[in-house]
Amino acid sequence: MKGLARKFSEVGPERGVERLDRESFKKFGYAFVDWVADYWEEVEKHPVNSPVKPGEVRAKLPAAPPEEGEPMERIFADFQEVILPGITHWQHPGWFAYFPANNSPPSVLAELLTAGLGVQCMSWQTSPAATELEEAVLEWLRQMLGLPEGMSGVIQDTASTATLCALLTAREAATRFQGNERGAREPMAVYASEEAHSSVEKGVGIAGYGREYLRRIPTDERFAMVPEELERAVMNDKKAGVQPACVVATVGTTSSAAVDPLEEIGSFCRRSGVWLHVDAAFSGSAALLEEERWMLRGVEHADSFVFNPHKWLLTNFDCSAYFVRDAELLVKTFAILPEYLKTGVDEQVKNYRDWGIQLGRRFRALKLWFVLRSYGVQGLQEMLREHLRLARLFEGWVKEDNRFELMAPVNASLVCFRVDDGRRDEEELERINRELLERVNAWGEVYLTHTALRGRFTIRMAIGQRTTAERHVGRAWEIIRKEAAGLVGKEG
Numbered sequence: 001m002k003g004l005a006r007k008f009s010e011v012g013p014e015r016g017v018e019r020l021d022r023e024s025f026k027k028f029g030y031a032f033v034d035w036v037a038d039y040w041e042e043v044e045k046h047p048v049n050s051p052v053k054p055g056e057v058r059a060k061l062p063a064a065p066p067e068e069g070e071p072m073e074r075i076f077a078d079f080q081e082v083i084l085p086g087i088t089h090w091q092h093p094g095w096f097a098y099f100p101a102n103n104s105p106p107s108v109l110a111e112l113l114t115a116g117l118g119v120q121c122m123s124w125q126t127s128p129a130a131t132e133l134e135e136a137v138l139e140w141l142r143q144m145l146g147l148p149e150g151m152s153g154v155i156q157d158t159a160s161t162a163t164l165c166a167l168l169t170a171r172e173a174a175t176r177f178q179g180n181e182r183g184a185r186e187p188m189a190v191y192a193s194e195e196a197h198s199s200v201e202k203g204v205g206i207a208g209y210g211r212e213y214l215r216r217i218p219t220d221e222r223f224a225m226v227p228e229e230l231e232r233a234v235m236n237d238k239k240a241g242v243q244p245a246c247v248v249a250t251v252g253t254t255s256s257a258a259v260d261p262l263e264e265i266g267s268f269c270r271r272s273g274v275w276l277h278v279d280a281a282f283s284g285s286a287a288l289l290e291e292e293r294w295m296l297r298g299v300e301h302a303d304s305f306v307f308n309p310h311k312w313l314l315t316n317f318d319c320s321a322y323f324v325r326d327a328e329l330l331v332k333t334f335a336i337l338p339e340y341l342k343t344g345v346d347e348q349v350k351n352y353r354d355w356g357i358q359l360g361r362r363f364r365a366l367k368l369w370f371v372l373r374s375y376g377v378q379g380l381q382e383m384l385r386e387h388l389r390l391a392r393l394f395e396g397w398v399k400e401d402n403r404f405e406l407m408a409p410v411n412a413s414l415v416c417f418r419v420d421d422g423r424r425d426e427e428e429l430e431r432i433n434r435e436l437l438e439r440v441n442a443w444g445e446v447y448l449t450h451t452a453l454r455g456r457f458t459i460r461m462a463i464g465q466r467t468t469a470e471r472h473v474g475r476a477w478e479i480i481r482k483e484a485a486g487l488v489g490k491e492g
Contacts, residue, residue: 020072028072036108040091040467047444048092050085057086093467094446096476099254099282100464104314106374110367111316121361123341124349131350134365137372141321144377145287145307148300152327154355155319155364159281160199162306162322163248165330165356167200167207169304170246170275172333188245189213189237193225193260195253197279213242222409223258223453225249227265234272246275249302251295252283255451255458256408256416259283259295266301278305281320282464283412285312286388288381295411312387312464313380315371319364322356330355383466387413390463390473397477403488407458415461416453421488430457432487439483446476 020028060082090101121130138153156162167190174188188209192200194216204214215233217225234244247269249260262278269276278299284307286292299305305323309315324330335354337346353359375383391413398404398417407416418433434450437459441447451458463473 024072028076032076033112043089043092044094044445046087046089046092048089048094048447049097049441049444050088051444052086057082088447091465091467092447093465093469093472094476095465095468096461096463097447097449098460099311099462100466101311101317102314102464102466103316104371104374104466106370107314107316107367110370114363114366117363119363121363122353122359123343123351124345125343127363128349130363130365131352133369134352135350137365137368138321138323140372141309141368142323145284146293146296146299147305147323148302148325151305151323151325153321153323154352155368156306156322156356157318157358158320159197159279159306159308160202161357162304162320163197163199163277163279164203164206165322165334166248166275166277166304166306167203167209167246169324169330169333170277171207171209173275173303173329174243174245186241186243187213188243189215189233190246190248191215191217191230191233191244191274192248193217193219193223193250193253193258195219195223195225195255195258196248196250197254197281200248200279209245219258223253223256225260225265227261227268230265231268234268234274244272244274246277248277248279251278251280252286252412252414254282255453255460257283257411257414258408259411262296262298262301264298266298270301275303276301278302280305280307282308282311285309286384286412288377289384289388292384292388292412309368309371312384313371314375314383314466315368319368327355387464387468390468390470391415391461393470394461394463394473394477401481403484407453407456413463415463416451416458417461418456418458419484419488426456433457433459436480436483436487439486440476440479443479446472446479448476 089095091103119127119130121127121134124131134155135153138155142149142151142153156165170190171188175185190200190204190209190213192214196216201211201214205211215237217233218229220226230247237244247265249262249265251259251262266276268274280287280296283295284305287296287307303325306320308320310317310319331354334356341351341353352361372380391410394415395406395410398406398415403419403421404417405420407418410416418429419436420429424432434457437448437450449460449462451460461476
């Protein structure tokens with residue numbers, strides 16, 4: 001980046017603030033785009049997981065803000081020398097941790113335009129194109145996943161926020177059902193599997209149900225919710241004077257990508273008048289594939305549904321697609337109309353500020369539009385199929401090596417496994433597998449994370465990064481086997 005221009009000009013004598021002028025902005029902009037393109041090309045040279053120690057980055061930053069503006073060359077140099085070493089590289093093809101959080105060239109370019117436009121998309125009036133584009137791309141996504149006709153979509157920041165919106169709307173629906181919107185009401189309960197995401201518990205607390213009214217439903221051998229246990233919990237609450245308000249079913253749990261049986265759960269919810277929210281944050285993207293749409297069988301019973309294009313559909317964080325059956329009830333839950341927000345077209349348009357918690361909203365639909373148009377449905381399907389193939393390949397390698405065991409059925413592109421040669425108790429197995437994970441990640445070429453399934457320490461291999469190829473998965477397995485040999489010996 002040497003030789004970048006340092007040409008600045010003043011905004012005006014009344015402010016005395018320095019900024020990049022048009023030509024300098026263009027030069028640095030071109031240079032930054034070059035840097036990003038080079039970063040993607042060379043990201044494998046970085047250790048996937050940042051090696052810095054706690055406080056190391058903070059110690060290199062000044063304790064006080066600068067009194068005067070600094071040249072962009074110096075700022076960017078510090079970015080490279082101070083910030084970059086503390087970055088964990090989610091776009092590395094050796095990224096197998098947590099879940100994918102992909103970006104892509106068209107998404108990044110759209111983010112540049114979004115930042116440049118700097119629009120605030122709280123209502124139709126504040127940017128008509130933003131609202132109507134969001135309507136269009138959400139309808140595209142609905143069709144791509146095969147969701148029921150009539151479901152309406154809105155972009156939330158994350159699935160956690162979408163789940164909170166569902167809990168609040170379900171509470172509103174249950175309150176109206178009780179016929180006592182303003183006065184005292186019966187306590188209300190929420191039901192989710194014991195494998196459900198932690199955002200459900202958090203949302204239950206924020207939404208005012210009280211965490212003591214979250215019912216954790218047991219799961220079967222596949223870590224999926226048991227419908228009979230759900231029915232039992234709902235019936236017990238009704239007998240105790242507790243109003244069942246919402247069931248959260250998961251399509252692709254965080255720990256093991258387990259899929260709750262929507263058909264049975266949804267039929268029961270429909271008969272019982274209980275709101276059904278479906279959390280498909282990661283795995284839902286797989287439903288773009290006809291052969292994977294089995295996981296959404298029964299989704300026609302859902303009152304709300306969420307999945308994250310910012311995980312597995314090449315769209316920069318944050319972009320979470322939230323769909324509802326009853327948009328009118330959603331709006332009634334969140335709408336508030338002070339005089340300063342009223343416009344002459346409110347009765348004719350969607351004001352997405354009324355579709356969630358936020359008033360201010362980013363132009364998230366633009367990057368999603370760029371991605372869908374750049375790759376097309378077929379391009380996205382090809383990527384998904386390849387990641388699924390790689391997961392099945394890795395699953396086969398685990399099964400073939402008698403030092404390892406699968407810990408859960410392989411759904412989507414997540415493989416849960418551990419070392420277990422059949423000669424050790426659970427305490428020793430946990431110690432060995434923790435050490436194995438640390439040793440594997442210490443190589444810097446790959447990064448895996450863990451979970452606990454039925455209390456057993458489990459290593460997760462989450463395949464879904466945009467540039468991950470078979471050689472990267474093969475390299476991960478090579479490192480895993482090498483380190484396992486040092487802990488439990490070679491394959492027998």
